[in-house]
Amino acid sequence: MADDIDPLRVSTDPEEFPATAALTRAAVDVAGVDGGAVSLLVDGAVARDLLYATDSDAVRIDELQFTVGEGPCLDAFNTDTTIAIPDLTDPAGTHRWPTFASDVVAELGAHSLMAVPITAHGAAVGVLELHRRTPGPYSLTQVEAARAIATALGPVILSELVPLGPSRTPSPGPPAGNYRMARGDINVAIGMLSTRLSVPINDAAASLRAHAYARSTSISSIAHDIVNRTTDFDFDD
Known part of the structure; x- marks a missing residue:
C-alpha cells in the first residue's frame, strides 16, 4: 500500500x-x-x-x-x-x-x-x-x-x-478562488530544472517524471521540495 x-x-x-x-x-x-x-x-x-x-x-x-x-x-x-x-x-x-x-x-x-x-x-x-x-x-x-x-x-x-454568486454561472476550466492545485508546483519545478540542467522544458519534465518513478515518489512531492528548496535532488544520477 x-x-x-x-x-x-x-x-x-x-x-x-x-x-x-x-x-x-x-x-x-x-x-x-x-x-x-x-x-x-x-x-x-x-x-x-x-x-x-x-x-x-x-x-x-x-x-x-x-x-x-x-x-x-x-x-x-x-x-x-x-x-x-x-x-x-x-x-x-x-x-x-x-x-x-x-x-x-x-x-x-x-x-x-x-x-x-x-x-x-x-x-x-x-x-x-x-x-x-x-x-x-x-x-x-x-x-x-x-x-x-x-x-x-x-x-x-x-x-x-468556485462558489457561485447570484449573477455568476459556472464555466469549465482551471479553478479559481481559494482552491490551490496540489500539483501547482510542478510547472515551476520543471522550469527550475530546465535552467539548472540547461535542457529544454520537455527534457526537464521527462527528468522529473523519471526521478519520481525511479524512487516511487510522487511528482508533486518532489516538485514541492524543489520549489521550496528543501532538498537538493541530484538529477544527474
Whole structure:
C-alpha cells in the first residue's frame, strides 16, 4: 500500500469537498469496488489534480498515471468514454498502458479498474476513478450506476471549487478562488530544472517524471521540495 501521500494536499478529507466526497463514496458502493477518486483535468489533460480519494491506494493509482503519463483515466478523459478493465494482468485489455497496469498490480494488488469521464456544461472536467482488488467484469448495472454518479459530479465539482454568486454561472476550466492545485508546483519545478540542467522544458519534465518513478515518489512531492528548496535532488544520477 502506498502510504507516502503528498505533503501538499491530497484531499482524503470529506470535509474539504463534502458533496464530491459523498458522491465518490456512493460510486464505490454501487460499483462494488474497494476505493475511488475524482481527478480534475483541465487544458486537454495537461493540468491535473486529485480532488478527493477514498484511500491511499486510490491516491497512488492516480499518481502513477500522472507519473508514467498513461492509464485509463487519461484515455477516458480524452475519448469521453467509460473504460472498464476487468483484469489488469490481461495484456489484451492493458496494451495501451502496460507499465501502469503492471505497477498497479505489483505495488497495490489492485486487479480491476473503471474510469468514467466527468463533464459539466458540455465540457470534460475530470474522471471518476474506481479500483477493485479482485479481477472480474463489471455488471451493466454497476457501470450505469457509476456513469450516473459521474454525471452528477460535474456540476457539483464546479460548485465546490468556485462558489457561485447570484449573477455568476459556472464555466469549465482551471479553478479559481481559494482552491490551490496540489500539483501547482510542478510547472515551476520543471522550469527550475530546465535552467539548472540547461535542457529544454520537455527534457526537464521527462527528468522529473523519471526521478519520481525511479524512487516511487510522487511528482508533486518532489516538485514541492524543489520549489521550496528543501532538498537538493541530484538529477544527474
